[in-house]
Amino acid sequence: MPDSARICAASEVPQQGAKGLEVNWGERRISLILLWEAGELRGYLNSCPHTGVRLEWRADDFFDSEGQHLQCTTHDARFRPGDGHCVAGPCKGQSLVAAPLVIEDGEIRLLSPDSLPRSARRR
Template identity: 30%
Template sequence: MQKYFLCRYDDLSEGQSKGFSLGDTAAGTDNIFTIMKDGEVYAYKNTCPHRGINLDWQEDQFLDPDGALIQCASHGALFKIESGECIAGPCTGDALTPVPVEYAQDGLYALLAD
């Protein structure tokens, strides 16, 4: 398991999303994003299950206009923040790939398989 430092916990804001690039891997750079909701941080790989493309079209923009759901900028698919489940769009029933996070004294870390 690889551990990647993301940011200090207080760099995240309630109801906001933030994207991260996690270094080079054999397949390229791992891109993930986080969302803080009700004080909990949720993290997912930045890959839409429909087309395998990034979800954001602008930096750190992963949420719908209401900030209630994750939204794919390419085709408008909507995902639950808490589970990553697609509830509307061409990938309904699929889900985003969750990324485990670890809280440490110095900040937040993503945990990715080797």
């Protein structure tokens, strides 16, 4: 098995907001959140550090109403989009797991998917 997995074209990640998607890796299905922060691509495992559930309640809807933080819709934890650090809520002080990403020829790839913890469980 190769040591990286294609995710999507970089152009598919919106300049505002975030994109959620699933990556198949062998038997695994890895849920990710992708976004641009100050022109840099960021990617996180879509798994709240509080209980492990996915953050969004509907597709690609990850930000709070102010558009400042990623928000877990289960208990309203807020995460900085730049580093995934939780600034409010029951998991304050913890962080989303950063996904190791690279952009090659306009394609986003996930490096070393085996190094990521198991993806979030569904609600």
